[in-house]
Amino acid sequence: MLAALHSLATATPSPAPIPGAGLFTASYLLSICIWTPALVAVLITLMPNPRGRYDSVIRNIAFFTNLMLMFVMFIAYNQFESFLPNVQYEEKISWLPQIGAVYHLGIDGPSTVLLILSGLVGIIAVLASTGIRERVRSYFALLLLTQTCVTGAIAAHDLFVLTLFWSAATVPLALLVVGWGGARREAAAWRLAGYWGIGVVALILAVMAIYAGSGGSSFDMDVALKSALAPRAQVIVGIAILIAAATRLPLFPFHGWARDVYAEAPPGVVVLIAGSATRLGAYLLLRVLVAAEPDGARLLSPLIAGVAVVTVAYAAIAAMRAADLRHAGAYLALVPGGITAFGLSALTPLSIAGAILALFTGGLASAFIASAFATVSDRAQTRSVAVLSGLAPRMPKLAWLTVLAALGVLGVPLMATFTSNEMTFFGAFKTQPVGAFAVAVGLALTAIALAVVLQRVLFGPPNPDAPAVSDTSLGETWYLALLAGGLLWVGVVPGGPKIPGTDFPLFDPGMLNVMVADIPEIVSPYTGTGP
């Protein structure tokens, strides 16, 4: 098992090509993925909608836009040539030559994983938003603008473009929380804006330090991230990147926004934030620190591991003590992010590969647990864990889905999180044995917290004084089932299904096969095989 996992992440000179890959190329595929949601957002904003007459049309437009985008992203994923270690679907247009900014887009293995996650989460977020009744036009416009920002940050291959999209995501998300959130939405939105604002400041400082350190001529990642900074500069950049990532992922002590936002935002927004927007934190850590500043990454490795350990342990203990079900869901949603960060801190090929897979699996697991608990509290008409009891017989579908969400966070076999967690732990034991043990203890605490919460809420004796409950609606079942399906699909066939007796993929080349592209280059400073 270990050998099989290790072989996935070890640098091999010529990995086997995925049959059928590379047949399709499109010059502006990534731009289409980025700008289509923004264009549709503008169109639905301009669309007349007297007294909400076309609310359902707007909902459908948002859904089919995301469906079309998922199709395009799936083409990118399906046609991705994993035996090529370079960036694919590249677009490069000079933007601000005076400062060296280029509209440079491109994806490699890790970004393809995130791109697919973003597309999937986009559809799920729309499905989870069927309950939105007020200002539907503005809601879906902001949701689509967030999609643009997330996809843009994933596809960016220029630090200016990355900063632009990364920073821009704050505005539509804060407005979504403040406009459609629960009773404490104002505080939640301002916390989100404040913490993410700190992250933006840290990111821009890091980007500017890299820019200045690389000669001040280009923001292009091919130039700026390839230049060797002095170790001290790498540490400074690394600390700034760690702060930026910690505000977004989130990691302790920059997690202050997460509880309120996950507890107050509507489920669709929770899915979007927990599923894809926050994964950009780990992606930044991978792309700018681990892949580009190896000396800084090595020196900061214990710090990142410590932060990850504290995040997982804190999340589990806080979830155990939470009196509010949505708060418990919010805390549990922090766990996958902590494990991802831990995988990156270990700096071994296997742990980094595990962390890359965890970008996908952790996004789904976080979104699943936070939105499942949100749906339970909506359907039970209360968020109080003291009041909620014995709900499973009265909401069987939702109970099953919530249990699946819990299993997803824990990373049990058949769930995609199992594969990523195993890779992370096996990889990390070599360099971070104490940290790996501590994260494992944290995960055990998480299991206890989940057992306590689920036993109390779903399987305890029914509370006769509790408000009336109902099971999930069709829309809620769909979006939760899609989250569960995503986790199970990658968990059961991480290498993609094959036509029996052949190596030909049925339709999915496999997440593990796609993500390995570029991993050898990323891990090369840590294996001694690199330049």
Added chain:
Amino acid sequence: MKYATFVPEAILVAGAVTILLNARLQPGLHRRLRPRLPWYAAAIVLIALGVELWAGANVGTYYDGGLVQDRFALFAKSAALLATAIAIAATDWPAEDSLSFSLAMPMLAAFGVMVTASAGDFIGVWAGVEVTAAAGLAMLAVRRPDLAMRLLLAGGAAGAVLLLGLAYVYATSGTADLLGMRSVLTDVAPTLPLAIPVSLALGSLAFRASLSPLQVSGGPFTPPASPLSTGLVTGLSAAAALVAAVKITAALGPVAAVFGPFLEVVAVVTMIGGGAAALAVRAPRARIGFLAASQGGWVLAGLSTHYHAGTGAAVFLLGALVIAATAGPAVMGALGAAEPTLAGFGALRPHRAVALSLCMLSLAGVPPLAGFFGEFTVASALAGAGRFELLAAGLLGSVLCVIAALGTIRVVYLFNPLEESRRAGLVLPVWSRFSAGAAVVLAIVIPAYSLFANPILSLAFQSAEGLGLK
């Protein structure tokens, strides 16, 4: 055709004087023209802009170096004219006091900015700043004579200090010519006696630019000053002062040590102070004023780098600043006086609401709008110069600004409209195709500034080189 370069200035002055005289001498004709007068005024400014873009490309020196047409002048004049045209077209005229006066003063203020931008010596710089400030004060005086009197006294003192500082520099260098001064000052040592008057001069410009904490307790931003007069003070007056600062710092480049630390301190205080003040106030008009002040701090930070990339970036940002700060207060009309009255503005006046939101977000530096591009280019110049402390302060100020801007946008879009009786007598801007079209143009110009950032930034960099910076 040698003097065709100055036709735009002539058009503006002639237009303003004609509007004023027509109202005074031919009231009948003025009444007949009244509904379309803003159209005509906006058209006059746009014609001036067209001529500027056509004739202004010819670089040259006029009146023995008294006036200069270079890339910097072309850039600054075009930005001021565009901002003025949009502001005039987007203004809610029932919220203003006197149509003819309110049309003429922005044109004269723009003329002041153009004089400053074309000035070849200290006298021109000073005169341009004072003309713009006088136009702003005259607008304020219509409704707030008390405030205008206060600002007149303070502004007069600031003008005198500016003149005094410039006179000292003239005495030191022996020339008032801005381009010639650079070569003269290369042999002058940066001394404290030189630093004091230069700092005083730049301080007075910071006052003129309404940069915090030098503005008089937010006076021009507070009600009942009219919306356009606020735009004039926060936009065009500030632009004139900042244009003057660009020219003076470029001329004093060889002795940058005499003003560098002062400029950095003012920039830090302004960037953070402006952001904090924007967060503290609730009135949208005041908030725009403080957002503009904070972005003005970024301009100063760019100037403090003393090299062409920093100044070019500052000039680029200045263009974005002047458009958003001049037109922003105008688009919300009388409702800008209090935040609750803007509730539901997005549903009631969607065109104006979009334009207002984009102006505020641009002033806050939110991507992908003009302000973000400007601030990012300044940030890259600061990084290039190793000024990370200034960069951190600016970013902190920007975060405060973003939160403040979101506070207003939340009310505009996410609150239900108030009943008429609860608007405290503040009426919604009148809807007309003309003003709605102007708001749409403003909403297009701000993102377009980013889309066409390359040629605009290129012109801004050329303008910095035109000022003699390397």
